[in-house]
Amino acid sequence: MVQILQDYWLLFLVGQYPHGPIGGLAMTLFMAAVGLSLSFPFAVALALARLSPYRWLRLPATAIVHVVRGLPLIMFIFWVYFVVPLVIGRPVGGVETLVITLVVYEASYLSEIIRAGILGLPKGQVEAAKALGLGYFPTTFRVVLPQALHNMLPSMVSQFVSTIKETSLGYVISANELTFAAAQVNNQLMTRPFEVYGLLALTYFALCFALTSAARLLERRIASERGGGLSLAAAPA
Amino acid sequence: MIRFENVEKWFGSLHVLAGVSGEVKRGEVTVVLGPSGSGKSTLIRAVTRLEPIQRGRILIGDVDVASREININRLRQRIGFVFQAFNLFPHLTALGNITLGLERLRRIPKAQAKERAIQELARVGLADKANTVPAKLSGGQRQRVAIARALAMDPEIMLFDEPTSALDPEKVGEVLQVMKALAKSGMTMIVVTHEMGFAREVANTVWFMDEGKIAESGAPGLVFGTPENPRLKRFLARDGDH
Numbered sequence: 162m163v164q165i166l167q168d169y170w171l172l173f174l175v176g177q178y179p180h181g182p183i184g185g186l187a188m189t190l191f192m193a194a195v196g197l198s199l200s201f202p203f204a205v206a207l208a209l210a211r212l213s214p215y216r217w218l219r220l221p222a223t224a225i226v227h228v229v230r231g232l233p234l235i236m237f238i239f240w241v242y243f244v245v246p247l248v249i250g251r252p253v254g255g256v257e258t259l260v261i262t263l264v265v266y267e268a269s270y271l272s273e274i275i276r277a278g279i280l281g282l283p284k285g286q287v288e289a290a291k292a293l294g295l296g297y298f299p300t301t302f303r304v305v306l307p308q309a310l311h312n313m314l315p316s317m318v319s320q321f322v323s324t325i326k327e328t329s330l331g332y333v334i335s336a337n338e339l340t341f342a343a344a345q346v347n348n349q350l351m352t353r354p355f356e357v358y359g360l361l362a363l364t365y366f367a368l369c370f371a372l373t374s375a376a377r378l379l380e381r382r383i384a385s386e387r388g389g390g391l392s393l394a395a396a397p398a
Numbered sequence: 399m400i401r402f403e404n405v406e407k408w409f410g411s412l413h414v415l416a417g418v419s420g421e422v423k424r425g426e427v428t429v430v431l432g433p434s435g436s437g438k439s440t441l442i443r444a445v446t447r448l449e450p451i452q453r454g455r456i457l458i459g460d461v462d463v464a465s466r467e468i469n470i471n472r473l474r475q476r477i478g479f480v481f482q483a484f485n486l487f488p489h490l491t492a493l494g495n496i497t498l499g500l501e502r503l504r505r506i507p508k509a510q511a512k513e514r515a516i517q518e519l520a521r522v523g524l525a526d527k528a529n530t531v532p533a534k535l536s537g538g539q540r541q542r543v544a545i546a547r548a549l550a551m552d553p554e555i556m557l558f559d560e561p562t563s564a565l566d567p568e569k570v571g572e573v574l575q576v577m578k579a580l581a582k583s584g585m586t587m588i589v590v591t592h593e594m595g596f597a598r599e600v601a602n603t604v605w606f607m608d609e610g611k612i613a614e615s616g617a618p619g620l621v622f623g624t625p626e627n628p629r630l631k632r633f634l635a636r637d638g639d640h
Contacts, residue, residue, distance in 0.1 A: 294473075
């Protein structure tokens with residue numbers, strides 16, 4: 162295993178770069194980060210629409226979230242892989258396909274996190290904003306979202322962990338990421354699948370476990386910093 | 399200035415406001431007393447439409463609060479509201495809590511808003527806490543920041559919903575003091591409270607609410623001196639605890 166690592170660590174890390182396209186762990190992180198970041202504005206919009214008093218906003222947003230959450234990611238990957246080229250009239254690479262898929266898929270999951278964050282705020286926060294005379298947009302963007310997103314940071318890190326693991330499905334459409342790199346190594350060595358995929362598992366685990374631990378730490382810090390201030394429940398007599 | 403005309407409200411089958419009528423004149427302080435569940439908080443929340451009412455009217459000047467024609471946010475800017483649970487924005491400093499409304503609603507430039515906010519903080523004795531977040535303030539200080547936040551909008555009316563009920567006893571005085579000074583300055587106020595001393599000293603009128611109605615009203619000397627309503631008599635007899 163150590164021998165394999167010594168020979169192929171660069172391939173695991175960055176793929177064939179600089180002699181070919183960048184790949185490996187770097188591409189895995191890149192796709193997860195870009196996918197999740199690009200999905201963020203859509204997630205906020207979906208969350209707000211789902212909490213809207215207007216049915217014409219609430220119903221379609223709710224439908225989108227339920228449909229996406231009710232289907233496996235691999236199916237979306239195939240859809241994007243085969244449909245997007247038809248729509249835009251040119252072939253689309255594996256990395257682009259996966260990023261587009263992740264944006265659609267993660268927007269739904271992230272929107273549920275954001276929605277929970279908004280619903281978790283004390284009712285008094287919106288009431289105080291209303292009482293000042295603030296309208297919907299300043300209330301949402303200056304009072305509600307800053308708090309909701311801050312409180313939900315740990316959940317968002319967890320979602321990032323899920324996204325990292327989900328990028329491994331990019332293998333089936335030849336997106337040049339970590340699992341793909343491991344498969345390349347395995348193909349070259351032919352006889353050492355256990356070690357190669359063991360190494361792959363260890364890499365994913367180290368990364369995800371570190372991030373999960375960071376999320377837990379963050380959670381404790383947020384709980385303690387807000388413990389002093391916010392949790393006084395608003396209870397009109 | 400504020401007129402309640404036969405105001406009625408139900409929470410489900412609960413008749414929280416069962417026909418409230420009364421008037422608060424400009425520059426006067428009305429203290430609303432009553433057992434919990436008597437509808438007093440609901441009544442003042444209805445003044446800024448934090449609670450919609452189902453029947454009757456609430457008029458501010460000659461503006462009907464429930465009217466769909468008015469801009470409710472504009473109206474709310476004329477009415478300061480102080481909550482029992484303070485409801486400061488925990489992600490903003492004391493200063494930021496106050497400047498938010500000034501910048502977003504009054505369209506006052508940042509530097510000026512900041513100056514104004516510090517003035518308001520000084521008025522409640524907290525100029526040195528401008529850059530402190532709510533979590534680092536005591537309950538009394540938080541409530542004073544909340545009052546400053548409301549005052550910064552230059553309201554014509556201030557509503558207080560049990561402003562000292564969530565405070566430690568030794569912090570009650572500092573908040574009441576701010577409210578007394580405000581009353582003396584001629585602010586029109588409705589105060590829902592259990593602080594009888596405050597009512598006696600500051601109120602022009604006391605309303606005793608019971609079961610969604612104003613059961614007795616009048617000058618504090620009258621209401622406390624010669625109470626007629628039996629519930630009020632019992633309520634006042636229990637006052638020794640407060």
